[in-house]
Amino acid sequence: MTSVLHTWGSALTHHPHVHIIVTGGGLSPDGTRWISRRPGFFLPVRVLSRLFRRLFLQGLMVLHRALYLVFFGDLAGLAEGDVFTAWLAPLRRAEWVVYAKPPFGDPKAVLAYLSRYTHRVALSNRRLISADARTVTFRWTDYTPKHRNGQKVMRLAVASSSAGS
Structure with missing residues (x-):
C-alpha cells in the first residue's frame, strides 16, 4: 500500500x-x-x-x-x-x-x-492567471455535483506582512 x-x-x-x-x-x-x-x-x-x-x-x-x-x-x-x-x-x-x-x-x-x-x-503555472502585489488569480475546477467539473476563477488577496521590511 x-x-x-x-x-x-x-x-x-x-x-x-x-x-x-x-x-x-x-x-x-x-x-x-x-x-x-x-x-x-x-x-x-x-x-x-x-x-x-x-x-x-x-x-x-x-x-x-x-x-x-x-x-x-x-x-x-x-x-x-x-x-x-x-x-x-x-x-x-x-x-x-x-x-x-x-x-x-x-x-x-x-x-x-x-x-x-x-x-x-x-x-501550478498552468492554473495561474495573474499575480501582483495585491492579488493572485488562478483557475480551479468545481467538482460539486451542481457544477460538475466547471472551471472557475478565484482571486485571493495577498496577505500583507511586515517580515522583511
Missing part, C-alpha cells in the same frame, strides 16, 4: 483527503507466488469507510496521548486531552467518503498516477 495525504483541494481550500493505492493481491505465505484478489471484489466500500474512520481517529488519539501532535495559534487548546476528544467527536459520527475504483493499468500507469500527486505544487 502507498498513500499520499493532501490537505487542500483544487481551490486551495482546506480539504484533507488521502490517495491510496493498494495491490490487488499479495504474496503467498511462503513468498513464492502472487495470489490475486477474487474477480470483482476488493473490499465493501461502506465497511472500508467506517473501518478507516475508526482506525484513523484511534491513531490520532494515540499520537495525541504520546504528545506527538503539536498545535499552534487558535488550535493551541487542542493540546488538552478533553478538548481534543471533544473536537474529534463530530468526526466519529460523520460519514467518511471512500471512493474505490478497479485497477487502471499496469505498474507504470499506477506509478505515473501517484507521481502526479507527490510531485506537484499547490498552484
Whole structure:
C-alpha cells in the first residue's frame, strides 16, 4: 500500500483527503507466488469507510496521548486531552467518503498516477492567471455535483506582512 495525504483541494481550500493505492493481491505465505484478489471484489466500500474512520481517529488519539501532535495559534487548546476528544467527536459520527475504483493499468500507469500527486505544487503555472502585489488569480475546477467539473476563477488577496521590511 502507498498513500499520499493532501490537505487542500483544487481551490486551495482546506480539504484533507488521502490517495491510496493498494495491490490487488499479495504474496503467498511462503513468498513464492502472487495470489490475486477474487474477480470483482476488493473490499465493501461502506465497511472500508467506517473501518478507516475508526482506525484513523484511534491513531490520532494515540499520537495525541504520546504528545506527538503539536498545535499552534487558535488550535493551541487542542493540546488538552478533553478538548481534543471533544473536537474529534463530530468526526466519529460523520460519514467518511471512500471512493474505490478497479485497477487502471499496469505498474507504470499506477506509478505515473501517484507521481502526479507527490510531485506537484499547490498552484501550478498552468492554473495561474495573474499575480501582483495585491492579488493572485488562478483557475480551479468545481467538482460539486451542481457544477460538475466547471472551471472557475478565484482571486485571493495577498496577505500583507511586515517580515522583511
